[in-house]
Amino acid sequence: MSRSGRLGWYAGTAVVLAVAVLPVLWIVSLSLKSPATITDKRPWPVDPTLENYRSIAGSALFTRALLNSVGIGLTTTVLAVALATPAAYALTRLRFRGEALVLPLTLAVAVFPPVALVGPLFDLWRALGLYDTWAGLVIPYLSFALPLAMWTLTAFFRGLPWEMEEAAQADGATPWQAFRRVLVPLARPGVLTAAILVFFFAWNDFVFAISLTSSDRSRTVPAALAFFPGDERFAQPVGSIAAAAVVVTVPVLVATLVFQRRLVAGLTAGVVKR
């Protein structure tokens, strides 16, 4: 490669890196500014303070929303993975007739606009007493998370060396032992990937979170952020929002970096030939 060509690629890398990181650093910077300096229009905080973090840590509005987000996210993840794993296993092993329908059905769910469920669920949940509860959010999340988990797991299972299971059975293991000792360890990375993708989905949702909740009983962080009350009327509490944004971004960031390779494998599963 020519020298100027190489420089061009490096310049491209630098630009992409800068654009990817800038908005995140900006939120961090805002979160460390005091109310007095937040409108100083400087890229970084001149006099960094944790005031905003202390303020949200002492606000039930935020801590309760964080608890709801974690609880609802984990419940959705555990249920989705527990239901999707055996289903994906069956789908991979049994080669049943409806197999050709799986892709279109998954696509149908991927296409479905969440807002189209808001009206019916709002009405049904009020009648069933599920409005503004954890279950009221977990149920719609599952309807999107299950196909997502099935899709990821099926693609992963297809790549597994199934001969090993048969070999274990030939060596005298019962089907259950073969499943437990051979398959479960092999399947673990795929299950982990599906779990992360599902958790991200639930953690990110905004449409259901603002439509099917009305109080801090079940309101998750994205919804709470949109309704953060300002100190002054008509003014958003920018510092508090920024601090809360950083707090909810950190766990996702850590998970993303730790499971980087799994995540990419999961995202590209089933779309790209291997």
Next chain:
Amino acid sequence: MAAVAGYPVLYGIWLSLQRYDLRFPDERGFVGLGNYAAVLSAPVFWAALAATAVITVVAVGLELAAGLGIALILRRGLAGRRALHAALLLPYGIITVVAAFAWQYLATPSLSFLTDRAWLGQRWSSFAVIIATEVWKATPFVALLLLAGLAAVPEELMDTATLDGAGRWQRFERVLLPAIRPVLLVVLLYRTVDTVRVFDTVFIQTNGANGTQTLSLLAYRQLADRLNLGLGSAVSVLLFLLAAAIAVGFVWVFRADLRELSQGGGR
């Protein structure tokens, strides 16, 4: 699972055929396609459709162009590649609402070190901020998928093309692009149907002001603020039909390419 997911969908269609305003529950009744007639003759619906179309077309176009560029950079395997790869997952992992706030604060003159202009005060600049946020959030996903597609192109194929005297552009156009065409199409389809329902970014940044109200936001306003379940459901059903029509039309037009992909996929 089908019952859990299917019942609310059918119930939503049923609601869209009724006069059902929670502020006037006594007036509830079946009106057939009356809500659809009302929605389709309302200028606000067509304005929302136009706003949705603008955001979708521009954002998805930019995502594919930028995503392809980034995938090509990553494929080079230069120094900084791992940092770039990790940095790409940053926008992907971040909550959309947080991304919307970050870009809003970059575009707010009283806060931002970048601008003195009230970007979210005018129509086209509002669209620019919304689209920038969407592109920032989704491009990594596009880039990673296209990179996986590029990685499947055999290196010998590229070497042969070089030996045959193909220049850089020719190698891209004649070898790489055809090889990743199926993946490119899947990404295009997925991003289009995903962007058609854009909601979070618009809700946070403009709340539909300056002509940026999208179809999802219009449906939400009818349902949640005006408590008109009939009209709101009609808008939702129309939005779903639009997304479904795009998906079905797309799959039909590109059926040959997609068949190739599903036959090669993971067997």
